[in-house]
Amino acid sequence: MPPPADIVKVAIEWPGAFPKLMEIDQKKPLSAIIKEVCEGWNLPNPETFALQNADSTNFYITEKNRNNIKNGSILRLTTSAAQVAQQLHERIQSSSMDMKLDALKDLANSSRDITFAQEFINLDGISLLTQMVESGTERYQKLQKIMKPCFGDLLSFTLTAFVELMDHGIVSWDTFSLAFIKKIASYVCKSAMDTAVLQRSLAILESMVLNSQDLYQKVAQEITIGQLIPHLQGTDQDIQTYTIAVINALFLKSPEEKRQFDEDSVNILDCPLTEMAHILAQKQLRSIILSNVIRSNKPINDEMAHQLYVLQVLTFNLLEDRMMTKMDPQDQAQRDIIFELRRIAFDVECESNNSGSIEKRKSMYTRDYKKLGFINHVNPAVDFTQIPPGMLALDNMLYFARHHQDAYIRIVLENSSREDKHECPFGRSSIELTKMLCEILKVGELPSENCHDFHPMFFTHDRSFEEFFCICIQLLNKTWKEMRATSEDFNKVMQVVKEQITRALTIKPNSLDQFKSRLQNLSYTEILKLRQSERMNQEDFQSRPILELREKIQPEIMELIKQQRLNRLCEGTCFRKISSRRRQDKFWYCRLSPNHKVLHYGDLEESPQGEVPHDSLQDKLPVADIKAVVTGKDCPHMKEKGALKQNKEVLELAFSVLYESDEYLNFIAPDKHEYCVWTDGLNALLGKEMTSEFTRSDMDTLLNMEMKLRLLDLENIQIPEVPPPIPKEPSNYDFVYDCN
Numbered sequence: 001m002p003p004p005a006d007i008v009k010v011a012i013e014w015p016g017a018f019p020k021l022m023e024i025d026q027k028k029p030l031s032a033i034i035k036e037v038c039e040g041w042n043l044p045n046p047e048t049f050a051l052q053n054a055d056s057t058n059f060y061i062t063e064k065n066r067n068n069i070k071n072g073s074i075l076r077l078t079t080s081a082a083q084v085a086q087q088l089h090e091r092i093q094s095s096s097m098d099m100k101l102d103a104l105k106d107l108a109n110s111s112r113d114i115t116f117a118q119e120f121i122n123l124d125g126i127s128l129l130t131q132m133v134e135s136g137t138e139r140y141q142k143l144q145k146i147m148k149p150c151f152g153d154l155l156s157f158t159l160t161a162f163v164e165l166m167d168h169g170i171v172s173w174d175t176f177s178l179a180f181i182k183k184i185a186s187y188v189c190k191s192a193m194d195t196a197v198l199q200r201s202l203a204i205l206e207s208m209v210l211n212s213q214d215l216y217q218k219v220a221q222e223i224t225i226g227q228l229i230p231h232l233q234g235t236d237q238d239i240q241t242y243t244i245a246v247i248n249a250l251f252l253k254s255p256e257e258k259r260q261f262d263e264d265s266v267n268i269l270d271c272p273l274t275e276m277a278h279i280l281a282q283k284q285l286r287s288i289i290l291s292n293v294i295r296s297n298k299p300i301n302d303e304m305a306h307q308l309y310v311l312q313v314l315t316f317n318l319l320e321d322r323m324m325t326k327m328d329p330q331d332q333a334q335r336d337i338i339f340e341l342r343r344i345a346f347d348v349e350c351e352s353n354n355s356g357s358i359e360k361r362k363s364m365y366t367r368d369y370k371k372l373g374f375i376n377h378v379n380p381a382v383d384f385t386q387i388p389p390g391m392l393a394l395d396n397m398l399y400f401a402r403h404h405q406d407a408y409i410r411i412v413l414e415n416s417s418r419e420d421k422h423e424c425p426f427g428r429s430s431i432e433l434t435k436m437l438c439e440i441l442k443v444g445e446l447p448s449e450n451c452h453d454f455h456p457m458f459f460t461h462d463r464s465f466e467e468f469f470c471i472c473i474q475l476l477n478k479t480w481k482e483m484r485a486t487s488e489d490f491n492k493v494m495q496v497v498k499e500q501i502t503r504a505l506t507i508k509p510n511s512l513d514q515f516k517s518r519l520q521n522l523s524y525t526e527i528l529k530l531r532q533s534e535r536m537n538q539e540d541f542q543s544r545p546i547l548e549l550r551e552k553i554q555p556e557i558m559e560l561i562k563q564q565r566l567n568r569l570c571e572g573t574c575f576r577k578i579s580s581r582r583r584q585d586k587f588w589y590c591r592l593s594p595n596h597k598v599l600h601y602g603d604l605e606e607s608p609q610g611e612v613p614h615d616s617l618q619d620k621l622p623v624a625d626i627k628a629v630v631t632g633k634d635c636p637h638m639k640e641k642g643a644l645k646q647n648k649e650v651l652e653l654a655f656s657v658l659y660e661s662d663e664y665l666n667f668i669a670p671d672k673h674e675y676c677v678w679t680d681g682l683n684a685l686l687g688k689e690m691t692s693e694f695t696r697s698d699m700d701t702l703l704n705m706e707m708k709l710r711l712l713d714l715e716n717i718q719i720p721e722v723p724p725p726i727p728k729e730p731s732n733y734d735f736v737y738d739c740n
Contacts, residue, residue, distance in 0.1 A: 006615075008069050013054055013076045014041055026615070030063055037077055050080040057606075060115040065605050067616025084110060085119035089128065097154075104157035111164035114605055118170060126171050129162045134179045155187075159200035166207065169586065173211040178218055181208065185222035188231075188246075195236060202231075202242035209249040216253040223250075225285065232288050237304060240293055244307040247285070251314045290459045305452035312454045313447040319465060320444040322392040323434075327384035334391070337398050338380055342368050344401045345412040371416035373425030383427060388443075389434035397430045399466040400473060407470070411477050421487055424480040426473075428490070433473055436498055437465070440505070448649040450671075457509045467512055472501060475519050482524040496527055503530075549710065550703060557702045561695055565681035570594055573674055574608055575667055589617060590667070596685065597623055599657070601665070625659040629682045637666040655679050 006026045011019045020040060024033055031047070038046040051061040054076040059065075061075065069075070079087075088110065091103030110116045133155075166173070187193055187201040205223065208215040223246070231243040289311075293304065300308070327334050346368055366377045374380035384394050401408045415423040438444070458464040476497050485493050500522045509515040572591025589612045590601040602617035632638065635656040653669040655678065669675035676694035683690055 008073070009071050010069060010073045010075050012037055012051070013074065014043075017041060019074070024069065026067065026069075030061065030066060034077075041077075043077075048080050048083050049077055052076045052078045057112070058109075059113045059605070062115055062605075064603070065616075067613055068608065081113070081116045081119045085116060085123055085125070089120065089123045089125055092128070092132075101154055101157070104154060104161060108157045108160040108164065111161045114168050114170075117165050117168045121165060121170050126162070126165060129158055129165075130176060130180045132158055133162070133183050134177065156194060156196035156200065159197060159204065163200055163203055163207075166204075173208055173215060176208070176215070181215070181218050182222055185219065188223065189227045191230065195239065198231070199238055199242055202239070202246050206242065206245045206249045209246070209253055213253065216250070220250060229285065229288060232285075233292050235296075235298075237293075237296075237298055237301065241301075241304045241307055244289070244293075244304070244311060248307060248310045248314060251311070286459055286462060290456075294456050294459055302452055305454060306450075308459075309451050309454040310447040312458055313442070313445070315458075316441050316443050316465060317445075319392055319438070322395055323388045323390050323438055323443060325391045326387055327381050327391055327394065329379055329381035329385070334394075335381055337394055338369075341372060341397060341401055344405060345372060345409055369427075372412060372427050373415065373423070373429065374427035375425075380427060383431060386431070388438055389431060392438070393431040393434040396434050396466055396469040396473075397427070399463065400430075400470045403466075404470050407474055411474070415477075422485070423487075424477050424485070424493075425487075425490075429476050429480075430469075430473060432490075432494055433476055433497070434469065436494065437469060437472065437501075440498070440501060441465075445648050451649075455505065455508060457512050457515050460511050464512070468515075471512065471516050471519070472497070475500060479524050496524060499527055503527075546707070546711075550707060553703060553706055553710075554699070557699055557706065558690075560702065561680075561698050562684045562690065564698075565677055565684055565690065566592065566596060568677045569681040569685075570596075571611055572600075573670070573678065574604065574612075576670060577668075590665075591617070592623075592681070592685075599623065599665075621657070621659060621665060623685050626657055626682070626686060627660075628658045629655060629679060629686065629688075630658060631655045631679060635666060636664050637668075655682075657682065 008024045008026060009021070010024055011021055013019045020037070022037070030051070034049050034051060035046040037051075038044075038049055043049065052075065053059050053061065054074040058076075060081050061069065088103055088107050091099055092107060094100045094103065107120070111120065165171070184201050184204050187197055188205065193201075205219055209219050225247070228243050228247060231239050234240065289308070294300070294308070329335075342365075362378075369380050370377045372380070374383050376382040384391060411424075412426055415426060458468070461467050476493065479497055479500065480493050483489065483493055483496065500519060503522055504515055504518040507518060509518060569592035572589055574587050574589050577586040577588065587604040587606065587608075588601060589604055589608065590599060591612070591614065592599055593614065599621040600614045600617040601619050601621070604612070632651050632654060635654045637656065638651060638654050650668060653672065653675045655667050655669070655675065657665040657667075659665070667678065669678060673694060676692035680690040680692050680695055
């Protein structure tokens with residue numbers, strides 16, 4: 001007979017004694033269990049003891065997380081979190097430097113546990129740590145001269161403890177003084193600083209900037225890009241990662257409205273995004289990252305790849321303003337850009353107002369604008385009133401004309417000499433291509449939290465987007481000729497060009513030249529071959545009997561998908577509470593009861609390993625009480641103020657369960673797959689249709705597999721009811737070839 005579900009068999013350790021095997025009744029209060037353990041070892045004052053996981057975490061067992069204890073777990077009887085916090089609070093104020101150092105080391109390790117962290121913070125421990133950092137005490141400064149390693153360790157453990165305590169989200173970042181910020185900034189600005197101290201200081205600055213607009217202002221006054229760049233020129237990838245993270249945080253929080261900034265010190269304070277880009281260009285940040293990070297001998301880890309991706313996205317987002325700016329047809333400065341395009345293409349100077357009649361000049365302009373491929377031949381400024389791409393398209397055209405003049409003139413003259421229906425309109429093509437490139441690079445969207453998709457080639461040039469456009473506009477003209485396209489084929493050509501660009505980007509070229517070479521191999525003929533090959537692999541069945549069979553099988557497959565979704569909901573999912581700092585993770589778990597009648601959910605202190613039992617989830621929501629499931633912008637937590645609702649990726653993963661009159665349970669799925677599983681499963685519980693893209697994908701996959709099985713020619717073939725036996729091992733392995 002299996003043991004009751006509430007009984008867990010564990011081993012409990014105590015220093016100097018043999019481990020005790022015990023059966024823990026999860027229905028009993030934890031204090032009663034600890035008292036029983038203490039009595040077994042004749043230990044007085046059981047209220048001063050606690051249980052810990054005897055693993056690398058050493059996290060305390062509490063009433064909240066006790067249900068995570070599994071059969072066979074090893075626990076340790078230890079001093080309670082409140083007692084340890086009180087002892088460490090006193091020890092870190094010791095006059096003995098050795099005792100202080102040991103205490104800070106223990107504090108740094110213990111602070112990872114939220115149970116301990118809460119107790120230490122209740123003793124005003126955060127304030128004590130900040131005072132120690134702020135004062136830097138005269139004794140510390142004397143020690144720095146005579147015992148430099150000791151000072152570095154003291155400071156390192158102090159800052160580590162501070163970071164770990166703040167990561168729990170118990171204390172607001174807005175509570176810190178300017179003196180503390182100045183001290184942390186000074187550690188970053190020093191040329192020779194202990195690596196651990198520097199890393200923690202950068203992490204603190206990043207969190208300050210991301211979590212508080214007021215702290216952003218203060219940090220920006222203390223730090224300049226020039227002071228951060230030397231840290232990128234070292235060889236420690238962790239330091240480089242944290243440095244780029246700080247730059248990204250400052251970049252992300254830069255005000256969009258136009259303000260002034262201190263050009264002499266290149267200070268970031270009140271610097272609008274466009275001027276922030278100017279600062280970064282001045283300090284050659286791109287080339288330093290390229291040579292010291294991207295092209296270094298060390299492989300790029302996931303966190304560095306993410307920070308490079310974020311920097312890439314934020315850099316491209318600087319284009320959003322021009323992309324969303326309409327051209328003013330009456331603005332002479334803007335019209336002069338179009339005149340410049342005409343001048344470069346046809347080698348003509350702007351005629352004076354007296355040269356020829358007005359009608360003659362208008363006719364000449366109209367003819368030239370037609371050759372340039374504008375839709376509106378009379379007033380091409382109207383072509384740039386569409387947003388996106390707005391003025392960004394005109395900027396790209398002018399860059400191409402000035403920096404790749406020969407290619408520009410060749411394309412314009414080549415097309416103007418063709419028949420009208422076969423010409424590739426340069427103006428119209430440039431506008432549509434710019435819009436397409438913005439879509440491919442997702443210009444204007446906030447960075448994804450979990451993406452590592454950076455492209456090294458965009459770090460090889462100061463004007464990478466413009467150069468990207470120049471390569472692609474020449475590709476478009478080449479593809480137009482290969483397709484022998486006419487004006488009616490314009491959209492088809494654009495689709496082929498988009499496919500060429502996206503396929504070329506998938507190999508992550510290291511330079512723009514590599515990207516160009518890859519495009520050379522992706523001619524229109526090659527694209528047709530790839531499409532044909534992919535079509536053949538898909539085996540498209542279109543005959544009427546096949547379609548009828550598909551329709552007949554479809555309800556069975558849909559029921560199978562429905563059962564899979566409900567089974568996944570029964571297993572449950574760990575959801576992460578979104579915070580502005582990526583490294584800070586808070587979790588909660590939700591799962592459906594086996595009878596499909598109740599949703600069980602509750603907070604977790606850490607990401608679970610495997611399923612979380614129903615009993616450990618304190619809150620319940622009967623399925624019968626659910627009124628509706630809403631997604632995206634309709635979710636209550638996406639309507640709240642803050643930057644969260646602007647993140648498209650988070651928006652696409654958000655859904656809410658509405659129940660009773662105005663109550664709701666808010667979710668942000670860990671990824672798109674879990675989002676589809678949960679929205680499908682909840683809709684299935686409510687008797688509604690499952691409409692997610694994963695349902696469509698699963699339906700296609702399973703339907704095609706079932707069709708292939710049913711269409712197999714199995715006449716006169718006997719299918720065995722049991723699998724064939726596993727063959728015996730060979731007598732020798734002489735036939736195996738060692739590739740090494």
